[in-house]
Amino acid sequence: MAKAFLLEPRAVADRLRTRFRQARREWLLGGGVWPLRIGLGPPTEDQALTHPQAVQAWGRAWSDWTGPGRVAWGERRWSRVGVQPLPEALRLATPEAVAEMLGEGRAWRTAVARLQAIDGRWPSLRELAASAWEPLSAWEEGQFERLLRLLEWLQAHPDSGLFVRQLPVPGVDGKWLERHRRLLTAWLGQLLGRAREAGDLYDLADLRRPPPRPRLRLLDPLLRARVGGLGDIEAPLEEIAALALPLRQVFIVENLQTGLAFESLPGSLVFMGQGYAVELFAHIPWLQTLPVHYWGDLDTHGFAILGRLRQQLPKARSLLMDEQTLLDHRPLWGHEGKALETVRLERLTAAEQAVYQGLQAGRWGPAIRLEQERIDWPYAWTRIRQRCLE
Secondary structure, X not given: OOOOOOOOHHHHHHHHHHHHHHHHHHHHOOOOOOOEEEEOOOOOHHXXXXXXXXXXXXXXXXXXXXXXXXXXXXXXXEXXXXXXXXXXXXXXXXXXXXXXXXXOHHHHHHHHHHHHHHHHHOHHXXXXXXXXXXXXXXXXXXXXXXXXXXXXXXXXXXXOOOOHHHOXXXXXOHHHHHHOHHHHHHHHHHHOOOHHHOOOHHHHHOOOOOOOOOEEEEOOHHHHHHOOOOOEEEOOHHHHHOOOOOOOEEEEEOOHHHHHHOOOOOOEEEEEOOOOOOHHHHHOHHHHHOOEEEEOOEOHHHHHHHHHHHXXXXXXXXXXXXXXXHHHOHHHOEXXXXXXXXXXXXXXXXXXXXXXXXXXXXXXXXXXXXXXXXXXXXXXXXXXXXXXHO
């Protein structure tokens, strides 16, 4: 039976693992008190008498220790047991020894070498880079060199105005940049002396953004005929904004497949699949002159998107985001992964606010969510057609 007062090598490693995670940045920067002493929990005389086999196994484990560090021994002079040599502490001389104890010796040496390379090239980046354990210790060499080459190029060309695809750094593309955007933004902001304003990598590096490409469907055959028969259109925002069509109304739906399910409606089109990215609708001037109907998920995030949309289109009306729709589909309810907690949404109507606050407060259950694609389609389509007749 293992005892808490007897720390065998595995238990010491478990304790060190948490300490290593918490202190490795400080250690990479040369801090810490060395050698590091870890007490091994030697027993009292009563404990030794009560658990003799456990104490003997513990002593053998440290007698046979061949790992990093040095085991410090001491004597106990006990009245009932006599003189007993016992392991008292493990002393680890360096952070590398701690890493070796945890099986991370190679990762530590890699991190040290990479941080030294960064310090040699950009001393101002050293303290910030020391926090990036994964890139320093675990990235493949080619990937780490790609990061350094990109930073070097962006620092030398702070106003390039290029698309990511145009950057003359092998291996860098939009997906790679998006995966590491947070790191790049922080490091480049530090290099350019703009750490406090390093909120957006594209602005910081003066990179050209891919143009937004809203996707819409023309629901009226007569409208489709005016654009060569096209019905499902994805195009740059400025081209969408330049459309001149005899529209009666516009629908905006959060989910792509919901938009694809829409049937024919005279004088109508539907935007679909934008999620939270509703700010772009402010750049489509003809939306300001038309009735706009927004249909999102019946959850806290759906109402948050509705509130954001109304910042661009104040007269937009919600559709199928009411309490009756929610209650009519109780068997189809799911749960939000992370509901909004304390956000106050100012642009909701009184009825919308009541549903939103009810969802927040768990009025119908914890983190209730009714995704729009779960709503019975005949039910939804009847409501949509009724809205068209209003």
